[in-house]
Amino acid sequence: xxxxxxxxxxxxxxxxxxxxxxxxxxxxxxxxxxxxxxxxxxxxxxxxxxxxxxxxxxxxxxxxxxxxxxxxxxxxxxxxxxxxxxxxxxxxxxxxxxxxxxxxxxxxxxxxxxxxxxxxxxxxxxxxxxxxxxxxxxxxxxxxxxxxxxxxxxxxxxxxxxxxxxxxxxxxxxxxxxxxxxxxxxxxxxxxxxxxxxxxxxxxxxxxxxxxxxxxxxxxxxxxxxxxxxxxxxxxxxxxxxxxxxxxxxxxxxxxxxxxxxxxxxxxxxxxxxxxxxxxxxxxxxxxxxxxxxxxxxxxxxxxxxxx
Numbered sequence: 184x185x186x187x188x189x190x191x192x193x194x195x196x197x198x199x200x201x202x203x204x205x206x207x208x209x210x211x212x213x214x215x216x217x218x219x220x221x222x223x224x225x226x227x228x229x230x231x232x233x234x235x236x237x238x239x240x241x242x243x244x245x246x247x248x249x250x251x252x253x254x255x256x257x258x259x260x261x262x263x264x265x266x267x268x269x270x271x272x273x274x275x276x277x278x279x280x281x282x283x284x285x286x287x288x289x290x291x292x293x294x295x296x297x298x299x300x301x302x303x304x305x306x307x308x309x310x311x312x313x314x315x316x317x318x319x320x321x322x323x324x325x326x327x328x329x330x331x332x333x334x335x336x337x338x339x340x341x342x343x344x345x346x347x348x349x350x351x352x353x354x355x356x357x358x359x360x361x362x363x364x365x366x367x368x369x370x371x372x373x374x375x376x377x378x379x380x381x382x383x384x385x386x387x388x389x390x391x392x393x394x395x396x397x398x399x400x401x402x403x404x405x406x407x408x409x410x411x412x413x414x415x416x417x418x419x420x421x422x423x424x425x426x427x428x429x430x431x432x433x434x435x436x437x438x439x440x441x442x443x444x445x446x447x448x449x450x451x452x453x454x455x456x457x458x459x460x461x462x463x464x465x466x467x468x469x470x471x472x473x474x475x476x477x478x479x480x481x482x483x484x485x486x487x488x489x490x491x
Contacts, residue, residue, distance in 0.1 A: 206339055206357030208289050208303070208364075209236055209248045209282045216255065216269075216380035217363040219485060226264035229485050231255030231379075233269045234277055234364055242279070245299075247292055250278045250365055254486075262482060275422055276489045278365040278471070287356075291365065294489070295444070295470035302365070305356040307342055323352065331355060333388050358389060421474055421488055426465040428488075432457055438478035444470065464490060 214235050221229035237251035251274055258266045279292040281299065287306040290299040304311075311325045323344040331341040340356040354360045363378045381389040422429045430440070432455055442451040442464075450467055455476065469490050476484045 205284060205287060205305070207282065207284060208305075208357050208359065209280060211236055212384045214380075214382045215359070215364045215378060217366075218255065218267075218377050218379050220375050220377065221483065221485070224483060225262040228263050229483055230263055231267070232277070232486075237274070237276075240279070242292065243297070245281065247279045247281045249276055250280055251276050263484075273422070275486070279489070280365070289359075293470070295468060303354055303359055305340065305342075305354070334390065335386060335388055337388075355389065421486065426463065426490075428462040428464055430455060430460045430462065432459070432476075434478050434482060436478035436480055436482070438476055438482075441475045441477075442467075443473045443475070 212235075214233055216231065216233045218231040219229045220227055232252035232254055234250050234252035236248045238249050240247050240249055253269050253271050254273055254275075255267050256270045257263045258268050279294070280302070281290050281292065282288070283290070287304065288301060289303040291302040292299050307325050307328065309325050309328055312323065325342050325344055327343045329341055329343070330338045332338050339358065342354045344352050352361050358364075358381050359378070360366070361378055362376045366376055379390065380387065421431075432438070435457060437454070437456050440451075440453045440455045440462075441449065442453075444450050450472060451462070451464065453462055467490055471489055474484075474486055474488060
């Protein structure tokens with residue numbers, strides 16, 4: 184199966200982005216839609232989410248914003264394949280972020296090390312380093328800087344770089360990177376994330392055409408925030424409440440749940456059966472974890488959750 188990523192609306196790029204006021208990144212009413220690609224799967228996808236800034240919090244006297252999300256789900260039973268929709272009946276937390284509007288930097292808080300790591304930096308110049316988040320991502324160098332015209336006719340500064348496998352990557356001021364609002368620009372060997380849509384107050388501002396068999400997975404390919412998805416439920420979901428993972432498994436299959444620290448270290452493995460169950464995780468350290476649930480027929484669901 185061949186997937187094509189087409190970057191649109193680049194015709195308005197010019198060589199200078201001076202004279203524009205700064206566009207804040209952390210604001211209410213913004214939505215990012217990200218599709219998670221996993222090429223071994225039947226349709227090459229494993230899931231996705233529509234993320235947004237849900238609420239504020241204070242950690243050690245510093246103000247942060249919680250980035251939460253609704254899952255993007257497959258409408259039809261079976262593997263994760265189009266048509267896709269957004270299930271607003273389920274909400275989970277993805278990341279803890281803060282913004283320095285003076286330096287134009289976005290920081291991602293790491294609960295395990297109690298540190299802030301640079302995620303995005305707007306206002307860079309050609310030759311500057313694009314991302315240093317946690318020191319894990321390659322030190323990408325800005326190849327070019329310009330201005331991009333968005334779907335609503337406004338313009339934003341955009342910063343381009345060449346990522347792994349010579350793939351074009353970018354960061355747009357106030358929107359984030361080509362991988363979404365909380366991930367570094369980094370490409371895995373068997374899977375990767377794509378930002379397919381960005382909207383403000385219900386208006387589509389930016390969209391990538393991620394094509395699957397001729398079907399576009401951009402903004403127009405998903406059910407809207409308050410549309411007909413209320414009659415559709417996610418096949419698998421995990422929520423964290425007061426140190427307990429509540430698991431809803433509607434796949435009609437048993438499977439294996441693996442919970443890993445963000446570093447990749449295994450934190451928990453549990454056999455999951457049909458319907459609903461819960462797991463006590465009070466013994467695990469606070470932080471961001473990645474879960475993988477694989478059914479006996481090899482359907483795979485992945486995601487991230489925060490343990491407080």
